[in-house]
Structure formats: C-alpha cells, structure tokens
Amino acid sequence: MRALVTITRRPEIADPEGATIQRALVDLGYGDVDGVRVNRTIEVSLPGRDQEYVLSAVRAMCEKMLANPVMENYEIEILG
Amino acid sequence: MSIGIITFPGTNCERDVAYAFEALGADTEQVWHRETSLDGIDGVVLPGGFAHGDYLRTGAIARFSPVMAAVEKLAAEGRPVLGICNGFQVLCEAGLLPGGLIANRDLRFICRPVHVRVQSPDSILTRAARPGQVLTIPLNSYEGNYITGGDAVRVMLRYTDAAGTLSDAANPNGSEGAIAAVANTAGNVAGLMPHPERAIEDFMGSTDGRILLESFVASLEAVPA
Numbered sequence: 204m205r206a207l208v209t210i211t212r213r214p215e216i217a218d219p220e221g222a223t224i225q226r227a228l229v230d231l232g233y234g235d236v237d238g239v240r241v242n243r244t245i246e247v248s249l250p251g252r253d254q255e256y257v258l259s260a261v262r263a264m265c266e267k268m269l270a271n272p273v274m275e276n277y278e279i280e281i282l283g
Numbered sequence: 284m285s286i287g288i289i290t291f292p293g294t295n296c297e298r299d300v301a302y303a304f305e306a307l308g309a310d311t312e313q314v315w316h317r318e319t320s321l322d323g324i325d326g327v328v329l330p331g332g333f334a335h336g337d338y339l340r341t342g343a344i345a346r347f348s349p350v351m352a353a354v355e356k357l358a359a360e361g362r363p364v365l366g367i368c369n370g371f372q373v374l375c376e377a378g379l380l381p382g383g384l385i386a387n388r389d390l391r392f393i394c395r396p397v398h399v400r401v402q403s404p405d406s407i408l409t410r411a412a413r414p415g416q417v418l419t420i421p422l423n424s425y426e427g428n429y430i431t432g433g434d435a436v437r438v439m440l441r442y443t444d445a446a447g448t449l450s451d452a453a454n455p456n457g458s459e460g461a462i463a464a465v466a467n468t469a470g471n472v473a474g475l476m477p478h479p480e481r482a483i484e485d486f487m488g489s490t491d492g493r494i495l496l497e498s499f500v501a502s503l504e505a506v507p508a
Contacts, residue, residue, distance in 0.1 A: 212385075216430060217457075219390050268347065271340055271376065273383040273432030 204252050205282040206261045208245040210275050245269060246282070254281055284503045287314040287324035289354065289370075291334035291345045296367065296480065300330045303480035307493065309500045316348035325503045326363035326407075327354055329370025331423065331478060341384060341426045342372035351377055363407040363502040364472045368424055371464075371474030379472050380465055381434035384426045388457025392425045396488060397455050397477060399440040399463045400447045406466035407502035408473035409439045411494050417447040418491035420477040422455055427476040429458040429465075440464035440475060471502070 212218055218240050225239040247264065249257050261279050270277040286304055288311055290297045301311040312324065316334075321327065334345035345351070351373075358364045358379055366374035374380045387393060396419050401412040412418070418440075440463040444453040454461040456476070464475030479492030 216385065217388070219386065219388060223390070268343060269339070271343065271383055273375070273434070274385055274430060 204250070204254060204257045205246055205248045206257050207280045207282050208247065208261060208265060208269055209278045209280070210243045210245065210270050211240065211277070212242075213274055213276055216274055257281060284325045284500075285310045285312050285323060286499075286503070287312050287321055287327040289314050289316060289327055289329045289350055291316040291332070291348055291373075293334050293336055294330055294332035294369070296330035296332055296478065299478075300328055300367065300480045303483045303492070303496055304328075304500065306483055307496055307500055309503075314350060316345070316350045318350045319353060321350070321353040321357055324357070326499065327357060327365070328499070329354075329364075329366040329373050330480075331368030331370060334369055334373060337369070337426075340376065341369060342374075342376035345373045346377040355379065358467075358472050361469060361471050363499055365408060365499055366474035367478060367480065368427075368476055371476060372426065374472060374474045380467060380474050381436050382429055382431045382465065384476070385428045385430060386426050387424070387428050387455075393427065393455050394421070394423045396420065396482075397422045397463075398443050398445050398447075398453065399477060400443040402438045402441055403466075406437070406439050406470040406473045407499050408464060408466065408475060408495050409498055411498040411501060415447060416494075417443060417445065418494065419445075419482065419489040420479055420492050420495075421481045421489075422477045423481075424456070424476055427456040427458070429462045429476070431459055431462075436462065437466045437468065437470070438462050438464070439466050439473060440477075
C-alpha cells in the first residue's frame with residue numbers, strides 16, 4: 204500500500220516562490236489568481252500492510268522527520 | 284580541552300573551523316557523523332555545508348545521524364555546542380535550539396560580509412563580546428531566514444547596518460526580528476548563520492569572528508565538572 208504525504212508551509216509563513224509564480228500567472232493573463240503555494244509531496248510505499256498500519260506509521264514518520272511543525276503542516280492520503 | 288568538529292556527508296567548512304580554532308590556540312578533533320561517543324571532547328561545533336545534501340529540509344536528515352545522540356548528551360551536560368550556518372539548521376531540527384530556517388526572503392543565495400549587533404553576552408557564542416558591539420562577518424547561505432515558529436527565543440545577534448541600527452534594508456535574508464544568532468535557555472547551545480571562522484585574519488577583511496570563537500573557547504573551561 205502507498206501513501207502520499209503533502210507537506211505545506213504553515214499559512215502564516217511567506218512563500219516567495221509561490222508569490223513569484225503568482226505574479227507570472229497574472230502576467231500571463233490569469234488576473235483572477237489570488238494565491239499560489241508551492242508544496243512538496245512524498246510517496247511512501249509499504250507493501251503488504253493494511254491501511255490502518257500505513258496511516259499510523261506514516262503519521263509517525265511525519266511527526267518525527269518528514270515535516271517540521273515550526274514551519275510546516277502535513278496531510279496523508281492513501282493511494283491504495 | 285578539545286573541540287570536536289562534527290562532519291556529516293556534505294559538510295564543507297570543517298577544515299576552516301579547525302584552522303580558526305587552532306589559530307586561537309585550541310585543540311580540535313574531526314568527528315565523523317557515524318561516531319556514537321564523544322569521550323574526551325569538551326565541546327562541539329557543527330560546521331557549515333550541506334549535510335546529507337540538505338534533502339527534505341536543511342538539517343532534517345543530519346539530526347538523525349548517530350553522533351547526534353552524543354551531541355544531545357553533551358548539550359544536556361552543559362557543555363558548549365555551537366552550530367554555524369548549516370550546523371545552526373541541524374541544531375534547530377534537533378530541537379536543541381528553538382525555531383527554524385527557511386529560504387531567504389529574496390530567494391537568492393547570499394555570500395557577502397554582513398553586520399551583526401551583539402544582543403546579549405549570555406551564551407557560549409557571545410560571552411567575550413559587549414552588548415551593542417557591531418561585528419562584520421561573512422554570510423553564506425540560501426536558507427538563512429530565521430523564524431521563531433512562535434517559540435520564545437534568546438537572541439544573541441541581530442543583523443543591523445554598520446552603525447548598529449536595525450532596518451529592513453540591513454536585514455539580508457528577511458529573518459524574523461533580524462535574528463542572526465540564538466541560544467538555548469542555559470546559553471550553552473548556540474547557533475548563528477554568519478561564518479565567524481571566515482573572519483579571523485586581516486586578509487579575510489575582518490577579524491571580528493575571533494570574539495565569537497574566543498567566547499566558545501573560554502566556555503570550554505567554564506563548564507562545571
């Protein structure tokens with residue numbers, strides 16, 4: 204089973220890369236774009252494990268290493 | 284009194300740091316990140332570079348290197364632990380210092396001398412300095428933008444202009460509160476983004492780094508047995 208972890212910057216922390224992309228999108232004619240955030244995804248594969256195990260293991264991985272709560276939040280999605 | 288210089292794969296300032304401390308008369312020992320013991324070491328420095336490729340986040344992998352358990356033990360004993368640049372990032376990831384470091388405000392790698400003002404002498408980094416003193420030290424980083432994350436922080440150095448005045452223009456990387464260096468509550472663990480080891484001889488353009496490194500050396504002897 205695979206899990207997709209999406210790491211996002213905490214909303215109060217500026218995302219200069221996202222802001223730069225947003226300005227370029229506006230220049231391209233997408234003037235109604237009012238926010239761009241650049242996130243990171245990590246795919247974790249745990250063969251032969253059930254969903255409950257994968258969710259709990261990947262959550263522990265996020266808490267220990269994959270995400271830093273000082274600057275980031277995370278979400279976990281089971282890919283099946 | 285021996286200073287352990289911790290080297291991770293991708294660390295690249297370990298020889299500069301050894302050179303600088305030896306120039307001040309201190310003994311140094313290179314310590315590979317797979318070591319699990321720091322016996323005979325009185326204090327450690329985590330030098331700059333790109334530990335473990337800076338993958339995931341700067342310092343995020345290095346903080347799990349085997350040697351870090353021994354570094355944490357040394358820190359808990361009150362021994363001096365200093366992180367310079369990437370080493371500062373590792374100490375934040377390890378939770379030995381509060382806050383964290385993200386990409387510079389302008390998304391540019393910064394490599395130039397900057398001015399920092401001493402905020403407090405109460406740490407192994409600043410004990411030989413006087414509050415308000417302005418030092419010129421090179422900065423060399425992309426992820427040098429310090430954020431507190433809401434944590435209480437003991438600030439040791441702030442970015443200012445040459446006169447010691449805070450301003451947005453004098454804050455090179457957008458750090459919260461123009462913070463350039465912090466310490467833990469006890470003052471025995473400290474981290475800074477600029478490189479004091481690159482400001483110790485006249486040909487380097489500044490010798491102001493000596494004050495900070497001398498503070499560290501003096502702290503080696505001040506620890507209670």
